[in-house]
Amino acid sequence: MGRAAAVYNKPVDTAANTDSFPxxxxxxxxxxxxxxxxLIVAAxxxxxxxxxxxxxxxxxxxxxxxxxxxxxxxDVAVLAKTVDEVRHVMYVADFYSVPVYARGLGSGLSGGSxxxxxxxxxxxxxxxxxxxxxxxxxxxxxxxxxTIQQLNxxxxxxxxxxxxxxxxxxxxxxxxxxxxxxxxxxxVKYGTFRHWLFSLTCVLPGGKLVHTGSSAVKDVAGLDLTSxxxxxxxxxxxxxxAELRLLPIPPAIGTALYVFDNDEAAARAAQSVLAGPVTPxxxxxxxxxxxGCVVKQLGDEARDALGSALDVIAGPATGGAVLALxxxxxxxxxxxxxxxxxxxxxxxxxxxxxxxxVDRAEALKIWRVRSELSPSCHQLGEFKLSEDVAVPRxxxxxxxAGLTAxxxxxxxxxxxxxxxxxxNFHITLMFDSEDDPRIAVGREAIGDACKLAxxxxxxxxxxxxxxxxxxxxxxxQRDSEYIELMRRVKSAFDPKGxxxxxxxx
Ligand SMILES: Cc1cc2nc3c(=O)[nH]c(=O)nc-3n(C[C@H](O)[C@H](O)[C@H](O)COP(=O)(O)OP(=O)(O)OC[C@H]3O[C@@H](n4cnc5c(N)ncnc54)[C@H](O)[C@@H]3O)c2cc1C
Numbered sequence: 095m096g097r098a099a100a101v102y103n104k105p106v107d108t109a110a111n112t113d114s115f116p117x118x119x120x121x122x123x124x125x126x127x128x129x130x131x132x133l134i135v136a137a138x139x140x141x142x143x144x145x146x147x148x149x150x151x152x153x154x155x156x157x158x159x160x161x162x163x164x165x166x167x168x169d170v171a172v173l174a175k176t177v178d179e180v181r182h183v184m185y186v187a188d189f190y191s192v193p194v195y196a197r198g199l200g201s202g203l204s205g206g207s208x209x210x211x212x213x214x215x216x217x218x219x220x221x222x223x224x225x226x227x228x229x230x231x232x233x234x235x236x237x238x239x240x241t242i243q244q245l246n247x248x249x250x251x252x253x254x255x256x257x258x259x260x261x262x263x264x265x266x267x268x269x270x271x272x273x274x275x276x277x278x279x280x281x282v283k284y285g286t287f288r289h290w291l292f293s294l295t296c297v298l299p300g301g302k303l304v305h306t307g308s309s310a311v312k313d314v315a316g317l318d319l320t321s322x323x324x325x326x327x328x329x330x331x332x333x334x335x336a337e338l339r340l341l342p343i344p345p346a347i348g349t350a351l352y353v354f355d356n357d358e359a360a361a362r363a364a365q366s367v368l369a370g371p372v373t374p375x376x377x378x379x380x381x382x383x384x385x386g387c388v389v390k391q392l393g394d395e396a397r398d399a400l401g402s403a404l405d406v407i408a409g410p411a412t413g414g415a416v417l418a419l420x421x422x423x424x425x426x427x428x429x430x431x432x433x434x435x436x437x438x439x440x441x442x443x444x445x446x447x448x449x450x451x452v453d454r455a456e457a458l459k460i461w462r463v464r465s466e467l468s469p470s471c472h473q474l475g476e477f478k479l480s481e482d483v484a485v486p487r488x489x490x491x492x493x494x495a496g497l498t499a500x501x502x503x504x505x506x507x508x509x510x511x512x513x514x515x516x517x518n519f520h521i522t523l524m525f526d527s528e529d530d531p532r533i534a535v536g537r538e539a540i541g542d543a544c545k546l547a548x549x550x551x552x553x554x555x556x557x558x559x560x561x562x563x564x565x566x567x568x569x570x571q572r573d574s575e576y577i578e579l580m581r582r583v584k585s586a587f588d589p590k591g592x593x594x595x596x597x598x599x
Contacts, residue, residue, distance in 0.1 A: 115181055117301060120189050129190035131169035134214065137190070138172055141182040146173040146220075156200065157215040163528075164205035164562045168195065171215040177297070177334045183216050184332060185301035193595050194299075196328035198238065198270030201262045203480070204561025206274065206327045210596035218269050221334060224248050231309060232340045233292055238269025238333045245338075254340040257284035260557075269333045275325030277557040282368075282515025283375040283422075286557070288324045290339045296323060296331035299588045309337060322583070327559050329594045330587040344422035347375075348429035349457035350437065352445035353400075353414040357381045357498070357510065360415035361490040363443040364514045367419075368487045370439060372432045376420035377515030378464055381494075384471070384509045385416055388463055391470035399462045400448055417445065417514070418464050426452045471509055475524035479536045481563065483547035484518040484556030496546045497521060504539040506532070518556035544570050565598040 120137055123129060131149075138147055148154055148171040157171035169192075174180045187194040193213030200207060209215050222239030229252050236245060243264040246255050260266060260278035270276075272294070277286040284290075293307030307313055307320040323330055354360040364377060380388065389396045389404065397404055417440065421432035429452050437450060449460040471478060485493045494510065497519070501508045509522040521543050523536040544554040544567045554560075554567045568577070577599075584599050585591070 115178065115301060115303075117185050118182075120186065123190065129192055134186065134190060134192055135170050137186045138170070138183060138214075142172060142174070142179050146175065147171075148173070157197065157217065158209060160200045160202040160205060160207050162203050162205040162208070162561065162563055164208045164210075166208050166210045167212065168209040168215040169212050171197075171217060173217045173220050175220045177221070177295075177303075180216065180218065180221075180297045180332055180334050181301040181303070183214060184297045184299055187214055187592050188299040188301070188590060191590050191592060194332075194592050195594055196269070196273065196332045198267030198273070199241070199265055201266040202270060202274065202561065203482075203558040204274075204555070204563040206559050206561040206594070206597070207270075208562060210562070213592075216332060218332065218334070219267050221269075222267075225335070227252055227254070228309075229254065232342075233309060233337055234340060235335060235337045236268055237335060238272070239267050241265070241267060242271065249340065250343070253343050255343045256290060256338055256340055258287050258290055268336060268338075272324050272333050272336060273326060273328045274557065274559045277513065277516060277518065279376045279378060279513060281513060281518075282377050283373050284341075288321055291320050291324060292337040292339055294320050294323055294333055294337070295335035296333050298331050299590060299592050303334075304331065307337070325559070327561065327594065327597070329584055329597070329599060331593070344375075344424065346423045346426045346429040346452055347454070347457065348421040348423075348426075348433040348450075348452045349419070349460055350433050350440075350450040351416060351418045351448040351460045351463065352440050353385075353416055353448060354443075354445055355414060357415045357494045358491055359444050360417050361494040361514065363440050363445055364417060365488060365490050366439055366443060367436060368515065370436075372421070372435050374419040374432070374436065374515065375422045376418070377513070378418045379511055379514035379519070380416045380418070380464070380467060381508070381510040382415050383474075383507060384467060384511045385414060385463075387470040387473040387509070388466050390473045391466050392462070395462075399459060414446075416448075416463065418461065419515075420457075467511060471522055471524055474509070475526050475530075477525040477528045477530060477533070478522060479525070479533065479540060480520055480522040481540050481544070481554075482512070482518060482520050482556050482558045483544055483552060483554060484516060485547050485550045485552035487515070487517045489550045489552075490514060490517060493517075493519065493546065493550055493552070496550075497543055500539055500542045500546060503542070504535050506536060506539050513556075516556065517552065541567060541570075560598045562597060568598050 158167045159165040193211040195209040195215045197207040197217045219239040221237035223237045225235040227234045259280045260276045421429045423429040512520040
């Protein structure tokens with residue numbers, strides 16, 4: 095099925111670097127003077143058309159927020175359409191020492207792109223081209239504004255795909271995914287974004303370009319800046335192009351769903367899967383409280399999706415926790431063989447099988463239970479506090495049991511779900527409204543859950559990043575030596591501290 099490499103347009107020419115870029119002359123400030131927003135807008139407007147420099151209007155407020163609870167107001171938002179425009183903005187910002195907040199599609203859950211110190215929001219979502227596909231190297235080059243869904247659609251004709259698959263695959267940009275080192279439902283088998291990068295092209299404060307990595311699968315020429323930039327939350331540089339690793343699309347996918355008597359039984363079963371020989375491509379967990387909400391949300395359709403397992407979940411007893419999983423392979427027979435092996439293990443550990451299939455239509459029906467999850471939480475309240483701790487995969491049972499105890503200590507009931515195959519839990523508390531006085535207690539409980547995750551050898555955030563939301567908890571995991579080292583790394587990239595200031599560094 096392979097096709098020759100196609101070049102849709104000219105990608106970044108990494109040889110034509112810093113010296114060739116026409117940095118324009120800017121008016122100097124008087125000593126002690128700070129840059130007025132009007133001056134910044136005028137300087138940016140020397141190169142970028144005015145309709146893409148936004149300072150007011152109905153869409154302006156959105157540049158000050160993401161999907162977390164934090165909001166702020168920038169002085170100006172700039173929609174960059176070319177790499178040179180990004181370079182110009184970074185040159186202006188550095189020249190006048192003005193904060194710059196790189197932004198993708200604003201789906202972040204930790205406040206990463208929120209412009210807490212005002213200044214410039216630099217939106218890279220218009221840089222959304224698939225520049226080049228090289229099937230012979232299983233690679234492609236993309237602008238940061240493309241979503242994974244858009245990329246994988248375009249890669250279908252090459253029979254290739256990009257395996258990391260965040261649940262936000264249609265609402266998040268690849269630039270944002272790289273900045274957060276996004277994971278997702280396929281991480282258990284295929285890893286996170288960091289594992290799928292050949293190289294990055296980035297703009298530094300001041301406007302210089304830096305090209306990391308190479309197109310070779312193996313590359314140990316010096317420090318691995320690709321991995322450092324991946325997960326750096328827009329604090330080191332702005333990603334303007336990425337060269338991604340690809341795989342042939344697996345033709346067969348198997349899907350199955352199991353209900354367990356309680357959360358710990360499901361966690362124990364997940365641990366056994368991970369200790370076994372078959373690696374599922376997806377292994378997701380929904381606790382009994384979440385499942386109760388899903389059943390309510392599905393209403394009359396619950397029986398159709400869950401069959402007789404509905405009686406386990408919605409029966410008079412406490413209800414059941416769920417594991418949903420997928421396998422992938424070259425043939426249906428292979429995908430089914432993997433499922434059959436997992437089925438023997440899971441039913442042996444008390445799992446009640448709800449469905450097991452390699453048929454896509456049937457799988458979608460089973461998968462509804464997982465896809466209804468997010469809206470279902472609102473069965474228990476309007477306001478959501480949710481964080482994404484992760485623990486080593488041999489300590490899932492201890493975490494699940496410990497989390498229940500933390501909830502009891504604070505008089506709160508968790509909704510716990512997530513990518514259990516990666517040990518990554520989305521621990522969630524619902525409240526009646528944003529004025530609910532119990533929210534302060536909820537934040538304390540989240541702090542204690544972070545402590546629990548760290549005490550088990552895990553982390554305060556598996557995929558959403560520190561941003562603003564996790565900043566109060568960072569010291570639970572990183573000591574002052576570590577934080578100081580990160581500060582020194584940041585200042586090597588960004589000596590004036592203009593990139594994403596006011597967060598955790
Ligand atoms: C419903 C829902 C489901 C989600 N599911 C998942 C999931 O499964 N896995 C997961 O990991 N996350 C998930 N997320 C979180 C979110 O989608 C990711 O963090 C995503 O990577 C953010 O991408 P974005 O383009 O929206 O970035 P933004 O929110 O715009 O920015 C996020 C961070 O990236 C930086 N940034 C953006 N673009 C650039 C750039 N070009 N160069 C440098 N830095 C940049 C910003 O400064 C900021 O720090 C989910 C969010 C929602 C709302």
